[in-house]
Amino acid sequence: MADDRRADADRRADLQLDQPSGTRSFAQFLNFNPDAIGYYAEKIARFLGTGRYLAIQTIIVIIWIAINVVWVSMRFDPYPFILLNLAFSTQAAYAAPLILLAQNRQTDRDKVQIEEDRARAAQTRADTEFLARELASLRVAIGELATRDFISRELDRLAPPDDDAAARRKKERKRKREQQARDNAPD
Structure with missing residues (x-):
C-alpha cells in the first residue's frame, strides 16, 4: 500500500511542469x-x-x-x-x-x-540410431527364444507315451509337416 502511494507520488512529480525533468544528451535521444x-x-x-x-x-x-x-x-x-x-x-x-x-x-x-x-535433425538421427540398435537387439533376442514348435516337441518328448492328447498332437504335427513338404515340393 505504501509502495503504491510512493509510485503515485513519483508519477505526479513527473507530470509537474515546474520540476526539471532532467537533462538528456543527444546520445540518449538517439x-x-x-x-x-x-x-x-x-x-x-x-x-x-x-x-x-x-x-x-x-x-x-x-x-x-x-x-x-x-x-x-x-x-x-x-x-x-x-x-x-x-x-x-x-x-x-x-x-x-x-x-x-x-x-x-x-x-x-x-x-x-x-x-x-540442424538440432532437430541431429536429435532425429540420434533417435533413429537408438531405435535401430533396439530393433537389432530385439531381433537377436527373438532369435534366441524358444519357438512354439520347439516347446511342443520337448513336451511331447517328456510326456508319457500312453497319453492320448500327446499322440494326437504328434499325429497333427506329422500331418502338418507332410502337408508343408507337399506344398514346398517341386512339381
Missing part, C-alpha cells in the same frame, strides 16, 4: 529500440512490395501531373516536375535502407531457423 525499428521497417518494406502501394503511387503521380499540366492556376511544380523527382528520390533514399534492414532481420530469422532445423 537510443532507439532496434527491434521496434526493425519491426516497423519490415512492415513498411512489405507494404512497398504490394500492388496496393503501386496503385496508390500511380494514382498520386497521375493526379500530380494532371494538376501541374491541366490546371494552370494550381501549378506548384511546372513541367520538369522537379519536386516530384525530389519526392521520388527521397522515397528511394528511405526505402532502400528499410528494405535492407528487413532483409537483414529475415536473414537473422533464417539463421535461427537453420540452427533449430
